[in-house]
Amino acid sequence: MAKYKIAYIDESDADTRRFQRFSYNYFDVVPIIPNDSIEETCNDILQSHVDAIISDFDFAEQLSTVHYDGTDLVSLFLKKREGFPVFILTSYEDDAISKGEDVNIIYEKKEMDQGETFLQRVKAQIEKYKHKLEVDENRLLELISESKKRKLDASEIDELAELDSKIEKSLDKESRIPNILRDDKEASDLSELLKRVDDLTKKLGGDK
């Protein structure tokens, strides 16, 4: 099976090379150097189509023009792709934790000297995330297919809207549509309204 692709964000070349050596058997690593703009760095990660992100915490150690850290970067990324597997690998675990970040995503760089537990955890997290999306997607496709054959009941309609929203947020949370617009009853009423315009146009012989 092909290796998963990981974005590794670090301003230190030496640390990036160290991580690449450490994870060679597990992942294809896309090294990303933090840009001055957090948005641009985030876009670089999005464009690299990776399965997970592992970021250093303190970029300013060697790059004085970068005014954000790894926790800012993964927070911004999660605003764009909800639930995506993200990790912070740092020499300053306490600093990262004191910023109030999710402690479950923060690991010390010394993990690299202590075997492959960290890599196994990243791999497991990627697989868990992918599996969950796949289960949601299969159920959503099943409901869509059923909806073509019969009228769904209220709980199925709710479930369909919920799954649609979840999958949408996993791809882009920023431009998502509000749930209120997912109402098929509303869409059917609109569709009727549109038909009335066509009927009226036909009746009055107006131009389309």
Added chain:
Amino acid sequence: MNQIVYRVEPPSRTYAGKELKDYKRYKDSLEMDFKERCGYTCCQQIWFGGKNNFQIDHFKPKSIYPDLETKYSNLVYSCSYVNRAKGDDNGKYLDPVDVDYNLHFYRDELGNIFPREDSDSAKYMYVRLKLYLKRYSIIWMLEQLESKMKQLRILIENTGEAEAKELFIAIAFQYMDYKKYLKATL
């Protein structure tokens, strides 16, 4: 179920200038050639916050075909949803410029996208690109509302018909509500 045509106007690739070193610099040309719409879903970019939030997809992934990274013929103007869903996948995709998508996809009267039964590529893309998402039917519906308002305006101007005025108001209200909800998220 009524089958509605998937897209009215196909995109093209007309850029004939020199090959650029950075593919992102083709964005203006792609925006024009793809008529401000996602090549795969046909959605207008205005519902995604405009050009800045639209992306450039490499039809053949640049990670697998690095030589094609800056070839205009390999680029597709795309919304963030499709671009991220496709990722580096090199499966059975149909180029939106070279292939008539109407032979592979259709919509129902609510604007939901469906693959045609006899197209394996369309069935693959439907799942992989998540073309089943509700957002595509909602955005299609908004475009219909807009076009019906234009249609009604002509009717009102030509006939002064009261029913046309009444329908115009009803549709304009719905359009404004939809727009308000979408704007709130952009």
